[in-house]
Amino acid sequence: MSDGISPGHEDIWRSVGENAGGWDIAGEIPRTVLTELGAAGLLCAEVGKQYGGLGLGSQESGQLTAYVGSLCSSVRSVMTSQGMAAWTIQRLGTREQRDVFLPQLTGGRLAAVAFSEPEAGSDLGAMTTELRLDGDTVIVDGSKTWITAAAYADVIVVIGKLGDDAAAVVVPTDAEGVRIEKIPHPMGCRAAGHAQVRLDGVRLPAANVLGGTGLPLPFLVTTALAYGRMSVAWGCVGILRGCLDAVTEHARSRRQFGKPIGEHQLVSRRVAELYAAEQVATAVCRQAAESWESGSPELVIATVLAKHVSATEAVRGTASAMQIMASAGASDGHVVARAYRDAKLMEIIEGSSEICQLELARHALATGNSTVRQKEAQ
Numbered sequence: 001m002s003d004g005i006s007p008g009h010e011d012i013w014r015s016v017g018e019n020a021g022g023w024d025i026a027g028e029i030p031r032t033v034l035t036e037l038g039a040a041g042l043l044c045a046e047v048g049k050q051y052g053g054l055g056l057g058s059q060e061s062g063q064l065t066a067y068v069g070s071l072c073s074s075v076r077s078v079m080t081s082q083g084m085a086a087w088t089i090q091r092l093g094t095r096e097q098r099d100v101f102l103p104q105l106t107g108g109r110l111a112a113v114a115f116s117e118p119e120a121g122s123d124l125g126a127m128t129t130e131l132r133l134d135g136d137t138v139i140v141d142g143s144k145t146w147i148t149a150a151a152y153a154d155v156i157v158v159i160g161k162l163g164d165d166a167a168a169v170v171v172p173t174d175a176e177g178v179r180i181e182k183i184p185h186p187m188g189c190r191a192a193g194h195a196q197v198r199l200d201g202v203r204l205p206a207a208n209v210l211g212g213t214g215l216p217l218p219f220l221v222t223t224a225l226a227y228g229r230m231s232v233a234w235g236c237v238g239i240l241r242g243c244l245d246a247v248t249e250h251a252r253s254r255r256q257f258g259k260p261i262g263e264h265q266l267v268s269r270r271v272a273e274l275y276a277a278e279q280v281a282t283a284v285c286r287q288a289a290e291s292w293e294s295g296s297p298e299l300v301i302a303t304v305l306a307k308h309v310s311a312t313e314a315v316r317g318t319a320s321a322m323q324i325m326a327s328a329g330a331s332d333g334h335v336v337a338r339a340y341r342d343a344k345l346m347e348i349i350e351g352s353s354e355i356c357q358l359e360l361a362r363h364a365l366a367t368g369n370s371t372v373r374q375k376e377a378q
């Protein structure tokens, strides 16, 4: 089975690696590249083969995500959005909805997922986007912000309030009343197509409401975000791996004071910090992926832990990498300069570090070390 990295996909990944710096500077990935990746099933690799996907398990999909993250965090971000949209459709959609929408997402159509609003960031309970059922149609009104990949998307999975509950609706971006405005000059993942999305009286078939009904907002958010967090966590592993490659090469070849800089102890300490960051991030991601594959009840908290630890390690590790590269990495587009900027955003998205810490603390306070004891006993 293809793991999405090889064989057969070398050319497209080589092209992503070679062009990532230029796309970062231009703030755009050519659409043909994204549709080619999408049509090869590579942007949502966990979707099953019956829907045209690669059917990868969580570990393999994670390794693919890390690989893409090591080449280009913007492409990896688009991949996270597409995967999250597919996961949400798979989990919440009816059989008919899966049959209609999933083959589109493995066939080259691009997707985004929209939770955040100008007044509802960490506090998603404050969202005001409204879904109203009207006969066999649904009307969507609201405003979403910082939606990754929305500038490229053919469809956006929009989360909004539906009566006392919430629901996810698949919104084609060419529907009347949808307006998409690209966010200018994002600090990182600059080519990931972040955009504001306005929805003014968008009328769609009610069949586009996933599952056809309302669900509690926390359930809906946790379901969709779990996939996004896992993907971001592996993306952070990729950021660290990209830095390790660049830095070890540089520390061996760049000479100052008569020897390679890697032989100066203060520099080698930073190489060690970067190496440790990559190892720690990989370990928590592997552990969380294990929970996904075994269907463990620990899945949600293991995913929050993986996202939080990986993002924190990515920020620390990329700072070490930047210091080692110094002027050699200090230009826009350079893999380490990109990593340094991209990593910081990973502490903000899919539940900021503070929101993840609150969830981890709540879990620890509720369970003490009983989960640790259970694991040790296995």
Ligand SMILES: Cc1cc2nc3c(=O)[nH]c(=O)nc-3n(C[C@H](O)[C@H](O)[C@H](O)COP(=O)(O)OP(=O)(O)OC[C@H]3O[C@@H](n4cnc5c(N)ncnc54)[C@H](O)[C@@H]3O)c2cc1C
Residues within 6 Å of the ligand: 081, 112, 113, 114, 115, 116, 120, 121, 122, 123, 145, 146, 147, 148, 149, 186, 189, 194, 345, 348, 349, 350, 351, 352, 353, 354, 355, 358
């Ligand atoms: C690059 C990027 C990509 C994104 N992609 C998407 C996307 O695809 N889809 C989508 O829906 N959204 C997306 N977002 C939005 C993202 O989810 C929000 O930015 C994030 O949830 C934080 O919300 P906020 O920026 O409004 O910060 P705020 O919620 O205003 O928080 C500001 C600060 O206060 C802290 N804070 C808030 N509440 C608490 C609390 N109770 N306790 C302690 N600290 C707290 C936060 O951690 C943060 O440090 C993206 C954002 C970025 C930057």
